[in-house]
């Protein structure tokens with residue numbers, strides 16, 4: 001669709017734009033996910049909305065598409081699409097947070113990280129529907145939906161966005177909300193980054209100053225007992241009795257983790273294989289203690305669950321503190337019967353040599369399952385399965401994908417629900433994420449705001 005003739009010469013020497021061979025280009029093409037080999041035609045690093053507009057116009061005049069990127073946590077599927085016809089628009093210089101405590105709203109600029117929002121909201125006794133990692137950007141996260149440890153109580157982060165400010169492919173600055181450009185507002189809440197450059201987001205904040213949260217950790221030899229107990233707790237046991245972890249106050253994850261022996265890791269992680277349950281319980285201490293009792297009865301080696309300031313929830317999941325080369329696979333799963341637990345343990349339990357570094361089940365349901373009027377209406381399924389492995393050099397990418405793909409393959413009998421965009425790392429993995437009706441509505445929105453299909457997103461709008 002984008003048919004302009006390419007001419008990079010007009011970008012040479014333009015302030016804030018780097019071309020291949022320049023030092024700024026080599027720095028700028030590095031994504032948070034170091035396994036993503038991004039080689040765009042040009043890189044722009046705007047620090048203001050006016051510079052975003054100028055960069056979008058410069059790309060158009062040079063015959064390039066535009067790939068907005070805030071951190072590159074989602075860079076793997078983007079790089080896999082090929083960026084040789086695109087300008088990578090790095091938004092990590094366009095950051096800032098303003099909190100309006102009276103209205104419980106934060107206005108965050110396009111490339112802002114979650115940690116900055118949570119830190120700015122905390123003095124007002126407020127927090128936000130952030131995910132497990134503080135260095136993920138708000139923009140990419142809400143454009144994909146936004147699955148938080150507050151999610152089963154409060155729903156998807158995308159459903160708590162009041163407005164987006166967007167630079168369209170024509171260089172116009174548009175404010176999209178329920179009342180203004182509603183088709184764009186609907187599309188941006190879960191439809192991905194195909195509609196423009198998001199330069200600001202207005203987010204609803206939650207009146208939460210502190211939270212009962214933490215992790216329980218066991219050696220992986222306990223995985224069969226812990227997995228079964230967590231399934232009974234978050235779902236129902238073999239007799240159909242619902243577990244206490246189905247209380248909406250609770251959102252947790254269970255991970256099978258394998259760490260190499262490296263000095264950067266604390267001793268309780270370094271060189272160890274583990275099973276870890278972590279998350280948040282939005283209840284008074286007594287009630288939280290009561291809810292967690294069945295898991296604590298399994299005598300974890302470490303138990304950090306306690307009341308902590310809301311900012312502390314950013315560290316509970318122990319996501320990598322710095323850019324990392326990772327690949328992953330994902331599927332939504334329904335209820336897990338005993339055969340499902342056996343299948344997961346056979347693929348990644350104790351003694352399985354070829355298991356990926358992380359195999360994770362995130363608990364869904366509650367408010368996450370309730371429909372909202374947005375491109376991502378709800379998350380179907382009971383659990384989101386994620387398998388993640390490291391790929392420190394290009395030759396490790398395919399073997400790592402083979403290991404993560406094997407986990408999803410082993411659980412294919414329990415697949416239920418459309419894939420969740422934010423957890424999709426393969427360029428082809430988002431297939432089925434949108435129903436035909438939603439895909440058609442997204443295409444109609446794109447036809448209005450990006451008729452030439454200028455924008456290249458990690459997860460594009462499906463073709464008709």
Ligand SMILES: Cc1cc2nc3c(=O)[nH]c(=O)nc-3n(C[C@H](O)[C@H](O)[C@H](O)COP(=O)(O)OP(=O)(O)OC[C@H]3O[C@@H](n4cnc5c(N)ncnc54)[C@H](O)[C@@H]3O)c2cc1C
Pocket residue numbers: 068069070071072073074075078091110111130131132133135136137138139140141143144145146147148192193194196197198199319320422423456457458459
């Ligand atoms: C360690 C880790 C932990 C994670 N934890 C969670 C979690 O708890 N819950 C969850 O839901 N997800 C989680 N994710 C997934 C994460 O939400 C997605 O990878 C998300 O796309 C990252 O957004 P980003 O802006 O930081 O990344 P980017 O790679 O910069 O962005 C991804 C895509 O979003 C679009 N985009 C980003 N910024 C803009 C912008 N300003 N304007 C227009 N389009 C834009 C683009 O299409 C871009 O390709 C996690 C990922 C990692 C690696």
